[in-house]
Amino acid sequence: MTVAVIQFGGSNCDRDSVRALSHLGIDAERVWYEDGLPADVTGVMLPGGFSYGDYLRAGVMAARTPIIEAVRDAAAEGVPVLGVCNGAQIGCEAGLTPGAFTINESARFQCERVHVRVENADTPWTRAYDEGDVLSLPIAHGEGRFEANDETYDRLVEADRVLLRYCDAQGQVTDAANPNGSRGNVAGLLGDRGTVAVMMPHPERATLPDLDGTDGAGLLRGFEAALAEA
């Protein structure tokens, strides 16, 4: 299996993502967006960064590139797709997941550790956890505030498609623990299929033991879990 980590102009977490996935024994390679999606990919990761300088809106330029059409087709066939940070913004702009990630309530770029609660453990991405588990993960974004209208948000909640919510160290989902003003403290969500997920926190920065904590490893193992379940 090979996970394609798609590199756009301005991506900057692509190498970290490949390294973290490789550490977990998941074969991964960087794919330059102009080269198209390899036919035999068993997963797609949209990494963090600042694709196209966040022109117009974070992620929108990358979301309109031809490779995203191929990613959409692959996702519809059940290929696992994970968007992290800028990749999450790209995912929402591409319509892989509903809603939008926009400017933080603070109007500032925020680089800090947060806690997130696993809201649904019955997905490939959260198979390694139990519902209610609290993970410590880093965030680093200026446009991470999740926005969705009432209808979309209610639909997400009813279908149990909220994956992660910002919470305090005890797992309480509070306003004080919401770093960016996201609706419902949403930090990560699922697409139409459970094999498609986007999240603002960086699991690839919380996977290697020589960095600070490994709480994110289970999220990346979703690529394995999705294949095992297919």
Next chain:
Amino acid sequence: MTAYTATVTVRLKRGVLDPEAETTQRALERLGFELEDLRSADRFELDLDAESVAAAEERVDEMAERLLANPTIHDYEVEVTER
């Protein structure tokens, strides 16, 4: 074909938080100005040739839908004038 300029104004839907506008308002207030509220919008000017105003509007409308605005958070207006 007629030459037109289309102006697309993209603004946040009412009720969607605009932290940049709030920050800008606070900066104006720090400079000593008095104001009640501040809203910001993006404005795009597009020059194009089309058969009619309606045809130009239709094309620009699609541009706004597909790229310039994000329907999740934005409303937009299109205004077409002869150039």
